[in-house]
Amino acid sequence: MSGKFKKQLSLMDLTFIGLGAIFGSGWLFAASHVSAIAGPAGIFSWLLGGFAVLLLGIVYCELGAALPRAGGVVRYPVYSHGPLLGYLMGFITLIAFSSLVAIEVVASRQYAAAWFPGLTQAGSSDPTAAGWLVQFGLLCLFFLLNYRSVKTFAKANNLISLFKFVVPLLVIGVLFSFFKPENFSAQGFAPFGLSGVEMAVSAGGVIFAYLGLTPIISVASEVKNPQRTIPFALILSVLLSTAIYVLLQTAFLGGVPTEMLANGWAGVSRELALPYRDIALALGVGWLAYLVVADAVISPSGCGNIYMNATPRVVYGWAQTGTFFKVFTRVDEKSGIPRPALWLTFGLSVFWTLPFPSWEALINVVSAALVLSYAVAPVSVAALRRSAPGMPRPFQVKGMGVLGPLSFVIAALIVYWSGWGTVSWLLGLQILMFVVYLLCGRFVPTRHLDLRRQVRSSAWLIGFYAVTIALSWLGSFGGIGVLAHPFDTLAVAVCAMGIYYWGAATGVPAHLVRLTGDDESDAEADEADGRRPLGGYAQASS
Numbered sequence: 143m144s145g146k147f148k149k150q151l152s153l154m155d156l157t158f159i160g161l162g163a164i165f166g167s168g169w170l171f172a173a174s175h176v177s178a179i180a181g182p183a184g185i186f187s188w189l190l191g192g193f194a195v196l197l198l199g200i201v202y203c204e205l206g207a208a209l210p211r212a213g214g215v216v217r218y219p220v221y222s223h224g225p226l227l228g229y230l231m232g233f234i235t236l237i238a239f240s241s242l243v244a245i246e247v248v249a250s251r252q253y254a255a256a257w258f259p260g261l262t263q264a265g266s267s268d269p270t271a272a273g274w275l276v277q278f279g280l281l282c283l284f285f286l287l288n289y290r291s292v293k294t295f296a297k298a299n300n301l302i303s304l305f306k307f308v309v310p311l312l313v314i315g316v317l318f319s320f321f322k323p324e325n326f327s328a329q330g331f332a333p334f335g336l337s338g339v340e341m342a343v344s345a346g347g348v349i350f351a352y353l354g355l356t357p358i359i360s361v362a363s364e365v366k367n368p369q370r371t372i373p374f375a376l377i378l379s380v381l382l383s384t385a386i387y388v389l390l391q392t393a394f395l396g397g398v399p400t401e402m403l404a405n406g407w408a409g410v411s412r413e414l415a416l417p418y419r420d421i422a423l424a425l426g427v428g429w430l431a432y433l434v435v436a437d438a439v440i441s442p443s444g445c446g447n448i449y450m451n452a453t454p455r456v457v458y459g460w461a462q463t464g465t466f467f468k469v470f471t472r473v474d475e476k477s478g479i480p481r482p483a484l485w486l487t488f489g490l491s492v493f494w495t496l497p498f499p500s501w502e503a504l505i506n507v508v509s510a511a512l513v514l515s516y517a518v519a520p521v522s523v524a525a526l527r528r529s530a531p532g533m534p535r536p537f538q539v540k541g542m543g544v545l546g547p548l549s550f551v552i553a554a555l556i557v558y559w560s561g562w563g564t565v566s567w568l569l570g571l572q573i574l575m576f577v578v579y580l581l582c583g584r585f586v587p588t589r590h591l592d593l594r595r596q597v598r599s600s601a602w603l604i605g606f607y608a609v610t611i612a613l614s615w616l617g618s619f620g621g622i623g624v625l626a627h628p629f630d631t632l633a634v635a636v637c638a639m640g641i642y643y644w645g646a647a648t649g650v651p652a653h654l655v656r657l658t659g660d661d662e663s664d665a666e667a668d669e670a671d672g673r674r675p676l677g678g679y680a681q682a683s684s
Contacts, residue, residue, distance in 0.1 A: 153371045160358045160379030161307070163448045168351025169310060169387065170249065170438050171417065173394040176346040178411035180339045182325070182395050183332035185388060187342040192384030194343075194556060195352040197549035199380050200539055201520045203373035206358070207537035210368035215515055216459040222522035222529070224650045225465050226579055226596040227603060231518055232460030233575050234568075238511035239453040240487055243284065244494035245508060246446030247277040253438030256419060267415075277495050280443055284450035285488045289479065309437035310386055312430065313418050317393035320425050325396055328403050337627045341619065344560035350509040352383065353516070373537045399424050450491065454483035465579075510560040510568055517553035518603070520546040521642060525649025547642045554638035555631060558610060562620030569607040576604055595650065602645035609637045 151159075176184035211217050215235055220228035251273050255262035261273035269277065332338065343349050358375055394417060402413055402424075414420040419438065422431035458480040461470035470483045524546050526533065539545060557565065580597070615621045617630035625633060 156375035162444050164383045172347035172351050174411040174414045174417040176342045177407050179346045180342040181333040181407040183339050184342050186339050187348045188387045188391050191343050191348040191352050194552040196380045198516045199376040203537045204539045206372040208535045218522045219518050220463045222525040222649045223599040224596045225463050226600045228463040229465035234511050235456050235515040240490035241494045242449045243446045243491035246442035247280045249442040250439045251277050256435045284447045288451050309433050314389045314393045316430050317397035321396035329406050340559045353512040453487040454480045457483035507564050510557050510564050513553050513556045520549045521645035524646035529649045550642040551635050551638045558634045562614045565614040569611050599648050599650050606641045
């Protein structure tokens, strides 16, 4: 039975969704990885990551307020550039979101092994059979919490969030009482140079730790007063998380016993594999180690629960574009939950745990995939301003001429810094999916938008993928080193700037792509929010 989404989420609910998605396993593991890659200069990695996500969040504010849509991260590219771009973003976002659910339960199990060693294989971070069953049980719990209603999910998330923020604040306070300023100069402030700071953003888990904005956009159809609530929640989530992350990293750097640094920062991630738990034990603060483990089970679980909620909305949004199976557009009439999409999310999240991966093995790929899904937003905003200048924009970004290209360039750099091993197969897979779409294009219902027009409007993204792969192979982040640092980073920035303007100039005319009223639920949402429905294929500027 087909129903509609129910507007039940408040500003507090939405802010906690954002913060809860941001504070998952990232804060628990990233501090030691960042230190091992960048040393004390890793503080700047957190500032750079926070700045990048804030820029992208501000850009998303315009889209989320103007077009509050379930699975908006997939649907905005359709509105600006057509179904082909939405198809590519839908594929990569589904991979990223569904695997995120799995990553968070893996992180919970790894920390829980501090109490129950039988959950993890000796000498590795892989689960035993019992450990995998614990992961599966958590996934079942997330599924059940999201099956009933979005309000049930929100209440559970708010309770979890209140607890999970108390422990990081306690960690900051305790570690600062053991603060050793000499740690910041013992091996040099930036022992691995600027490239270490850059690499830590991707490979150290910084950008992964920050990327919790898309769940806010994904539930936009279920938010009360979305034009005001979405921008507030997005910006507040990023600012609060940046402040806490920088304080956590600073406290960790200053709290590490100085004798552990005799051989440099590179070995810190091995000696402090569970960073805050291990450092608390090294400092003799057993009660804090106990709380960290408790929070380490709860925080990733809360984050995994959020992505179990957000991913079905992405699946729903992808299905609404017409380039994914129509059955996933069904919304249960009583609960307002897209249950077929929820079942798919559950199945995929279980699948990602089957190879028995560790947190470290998945983090780089997922970070790059998430940033790719974010990177399209500034191009979509710029294209829609050209094609639909009359569309109501309750929140309009000021200085888009600077913020747009800057945010896209930073996103491109983060993807590049993830290294050749990640870039080659992830972007190569996207190009393969583009070829698959071309081969099956005649079967995709695109109404007034033919395949040739879709390819013309999406060619900039394929160009971006190809250029990034080539520069990654030639560059110094896992490539052959023909382009030395920082010239490789400069080359990526220059190419990304050109591709941004290419994408902004090749958007689809508004009369060829639906901007609102995609289905009955969206049309009713427009009317309830006081927006003038633009109707099927109507000119937004009329």
